[in-house]
Amino acid sequence: LGTRLSALSGFRRSGGCGSRALLCNDMEARSPKAPGEVAAAGGCMELPRETRMDEELSACEVRRRFFLPIIAPGVLQGKSGAVVTPMLPIFVAVNLHGSKSAVGLIASAYPLAALVSATPLGVLLRKIPYTASSCAALVTLICTAAISYTSQSVAELFLVRLVGGVAMTVWDMSRKAYTSAEIPKGMMGRIAATLAGAQKLAIAFAATLSGLIAQHVSTRSIFLVQIGFTGTALLMLMVHEVRTKGCRSFVGASRGPAGADGRGARSSGDAPSTLSVIRETWQSLLGAGVFCALLTGIRNTWAILLPLHGHHVGISKAAIGGTIAIQRCVEAAITLSVGGHIMDKYGRKVGNVPALVIIAVGIAVLPLSRELAPFVLSAVLYAVGNGLTGGIIVSFNSGLAPPHARTQFIGLFKTITPIGG
Numbered sequence: 001l002g003t004r005l006s007a008l009s010g011f012r013r014s015g016g017c018g019s020r021a022l023l024c025n026d027m028e029a030r031s032p033k034a035p036g037e038v039a040a041a042g043g044c045m046e047l048p049r050e051t052r053m054d055e056e057l058s059a060c061e062v063r064r065r066f067f068l069p070i071i072a073p074g075v076l077q078g079k080s081g082a083v084v085t086p087m088l089p090i091f092v093a094v095n096l097h098g099s100k101s102a103v104g105l106i107a108s109a110y111p112l113a114a115l116v117s118a119t120p121l122g123v124l125l126r127k128i129p130y131t132a133s134s135c136a137a138l139v140t141l142i143c144t145a146a147i148s149y150t151s152q153s154v155a156e157l158f159l160v161r162l163v164g165g166v167a168m169t170v171w172d173m174s175r176k177a178y179t180s181a182e183i184p185k186g187m188m189g190r191i192a193a194t195l196a197g198a199q200k201l202a203i204a205f206a207a208t209l210s211g212l213i214a215q216h217v218s219t220r221s222i223f224l225v226q227i228g229f230t231g232t233a234l235l236m237l238m239v240h241e242v243r244t245k246g247c248r249s250f251v252g253a254s255r256g257p258a259g260a261d262g263r264g265a266r267s268s269g270d271a272p273s274t275l276s277v278i279r280e281t282w283q284s285l286l287g288a289g290v291f292c293a294l295l296t297g298i299r300n301t302w303a304i305l306l307p308l309h310g311h312h313v314g315i316s317k318a319a320i321g322g323t324i325a326i327q328r329c330v331e332a333a334i335t336l337s338v339g340g341h342i343m344d345k346y347g348r349k350v351g352n353v354p355a356l357v358i359i360a361v362g363i364a365v366l367p368l369s370r371e372l373a374p375f376v377l378s379a380v381l382y383a384v385g386n387g388l389t390g391g392i393i394v395s396f397n398s399g400l401a402p403p404h405a406r407t408q409f410i411g412l413f414k415t416i417t418p419i420g421g
Contacts, residue, residue, distance in 0.1 A: 066182065068240045069130070070175060071195055073233040077138070077171065078199035080229035082206035083222050084145075086324050087214045089308050090317065095219055098154045100308075107304050109158055111296070111421025113165025114414055118173065119274065121166075122411015125173055131241045133174040138234040140167035142227050149223035173414060177406045180398035192391030192398065193343065197336035200390065204328035211321015219317075277408045281400070284409075288396040289416035291352075295389060297420025298359060302382060305366065313370050323372075327379040334387025342388070343395055351388045358385030393417065 092098040092106050125133055144164035151157040179192075206229070213221050278285070306327075310320040342351040362382030369375040401409040 066179075068236060068243070070179060071198060073134070073138075073236050074175060074195055075198045075202045076229050076233035076236070077141075079202040079206040080141070080145075080226045080233070081168075082203035082328075083210045083213075083225045083229065085303055086207050086210045086307050086321055087219050087222050087317065089304050090214065090311055091219045091222070092154060092157070093308075093311075096151070096154050096157065102154045103304060103308065106154065106158055106161060107300060108421060109161035110165035110168055111300065111418035113162050114169045114172075114418040114421075117166045117169050118411045118414035118418070120411070121170060121173060122408040122414075123274065125170070125177065125407045125411075128174075130174050130178045131237055133170055135234060135237055135241075137167040137171035137174070138230055138237070140164070141171070141230050142234070145223045145226045145230065149220060149227075169414060173407060173410050176394060176397045176410050177401070179394065180401045180406050180410070181403075183398070192394040193335050193339040193341075194391075195394065196339070196391035197332045200328045200332035200335060200387075204325040204332065207321050207324035207328060209321070211316075211318040211324075214321070215316060215318040272405045272408065274408060274412070277402070277405045277412065280405075281402065281409055281412070284396075284400045285412055285416060288400060289413055292393045292396055292413070292417040293420035295356075295393065295420065296417050298356075298363075299386070300421040302363065302386075305363075306379065309366055309369075310375060313375070315372060315375060319372060323376050323379050326376060327383040330380055330383035331387040331390060334384060335390030339388055339390040343392070352392055355385040355388035358382075358388070361385075 088106065089103045092103045093100070096102075098106070141164055144160050144167065147160045148157060148164075151160060206225075209225065210222050213225060272280075306324065307320050310323065311317075315323075339351065359382055362378050362380075362385060365374065365378040365381060369378055397410055397413050400413075
């Protein structure tokens with residue numbers, strides 16, 4: 001007890017850096033070895049590399065370490081999708097002369113592709129390096145954006161977006177598996193919220209840009225901007241690959257030392273079967289998976305509903321884009337300030353149950369809006385609720401994934417969540 005209290009005192013004086021001392025003194029007290037056999041400074045038993053990382057890295061250090069491979073490309077790819085999403089319903093309805101059902105069909109292409117491909121991709125991606133799978137996905141997304149720019153029919157655009165949806169699923173699963181393998185679980189909520197908040201800020205800029213381009217250039221040109229953002233994300237990943245050459249990370253790996261940067265290595269054992277992963281994680285898939293499916297359905301419905309309603313009541317494309325930008329800024333402010341903190345400190349239910357009530361109020365106000373002011377008010381109400389849920393899907397996906405079957409679990413989870421979309 002004395003050694004633990006002493007270590008705890010050092011932990012408080014150092015502002016948290018004494019956590020390793022607390023563990024070391026505790027292990028030393030319990031160790032059957034003689035004091036002379038206990039290695040390390042001040043009689044401290046040397047801890048495994050993984051434990052030291054979990055205890056010593058601050059959230060800021062984790063953010064810096066994963067800025068280039070995770071955060072920056074994620075933000076850029078978020079911009080890429082956000083340039084297209086606000087104006088896609090209008091593009092289908094006006095440029096391709098599609099019906100409202102055609103708008104829904106095009107909007108469902110990405111979730112449908114994820115629903116069909118996520119489970120087999122979970123097995124396939126187990127032994128593919130993160131950078132390789134992510135770069136292949138981004139190249140495919142660039143190609144599909146170029147074809148979308150030249151599309152002349154709803155059927156052609158739907159087929160192209162199905163292919164793009166598979167590529168987006170690869171991108172999303174690779175990123176989440178890498179996050180699950182590398183980031184300590186005690187920091188998962190804050191890192192997920194940081195990434196979600198940064199993406200929402202990027203989306204705010206992209207939504208404004210989307211409205212301006214559609215208003216003053218052409219709606220079809222949004223796909224060219226998408227190519228630019230996705231290409232930049234691809235370039236950043238290639239820079240990361242050059243900087244870490246020879247230290248590859250396998251996204252399905254168990255955490256542990258695998259090279260100079262300590263990233264997880266590929267498991268030497270056989271991959272568990274999909275059926276065994278379902279038996280092991282069915283409660284997480286049924287509980288968290290269904291919740292995330294419903295949340296995905298709410299978000300996808302809103303993404304279609306807001307621009308179509310604005311166009312219906314005569315609000316300009318630039319104003320619609322500006323409203324979405326305001327919505328995303330509010331979401332980012334909520335997510336970055338309190339979203340991740342609430343998840344890590346109080347649990348996921350505390351923030352997300354009230355958030356759904358606020359989202360419902362925002363959706364209920366939208367049909368009553370006939371002018372710009374109530375239209376923006378509805379978007380802000382929705383943004384407050386959605387901001388509290390920022391990062392929740394990544395947190396569930398990455399935090400619940402078993403270490404020996406990350407990509408399989410994420411594939412199964414991603415098979416459930418697109419049902420809502």
